[in-house]
Amino acid sequence: MENIDIGKKVEKYRKEKGWSIRELARIAEITPSMLSQIERGLANPSITTLRVVAKALDVPTFHFLMEDTPTADLVVRAGQRKKMVIEDLAYELVSPDFTGTLGTAILQVPPQAASSEKLLAHKAEEVAYVLEGKVKVYLNDEAYVLEAGDSVKIPAQMTHKWENDFQQPASILFSVTPPAF
Structure with missing residues (x-):
């Protein structure tokens, strides 16, 4: 304090x-x-x-x-994003970190890659927006193909996964509340 x-x-x-x-x-x-x-x-x-x-x-x-947050800590420069690579997937934090109640990141899904083998659920609610490419999102037992400009809301505890079985990489901007990975 x-x-x-x-x-x-x-x-x-x-x-x-x-x-x-x-x-x-x-x-x-x-x-x-x-x-x-x-x-x-x-x-x-x-x-x-x-x-x-x-x-x-x-x-x-x-x-x-309430504590004051230095405003410089709130700015994330494009070339200075925190990055995390898990197998073939790359995550770039758009928000400064995953503290607080909201986190935002860009998920890069290369062709022939998926976020997981099976559908997973977590306690966070998500909203995702496809920046480029095409990707398939599974929501419970349903699959939807999303293209650039499409978005989806994923309620907390809903099973889901991302899959790119197309020829081009896909980029997805998503926000999660509360932040969870």
Whole structure:
């Protein structure tokens, strides 16, 4: 929790409202001195104080307690994607990692390759979009041929697999929630 600066967040929300320290202090019914100390990081507010400040600012209290993520960590350059190769399949992470509640990757399926021998299920829900090529997706006992521009939603626990029995490689962009491999 080292990236949390409650005071800076209070100041940011206060300034977004166009309020002075005195105005927010009056609305929140705390002293301007206390509010100034909180904003400058010289005092940590009690939960009670944080709640009244949050209510005055019309911001959920938990927003003040969330860690800040450096924005540079959110950008993934095309040539710097994390890659994983499993047998003939290659995965490139589009999201920075598979932490959090959503992960996105590109699956490269070469001709005459499949994601598994048999249908598998997992706890994650997926949405997949075919970027290029053609690929067969098995959903339970049904098979569907998807071409570039086609997409599919795969509910959690549904058995499925990808298979490319065509002549060209296929690229599939997919998002998974929660991230699971």
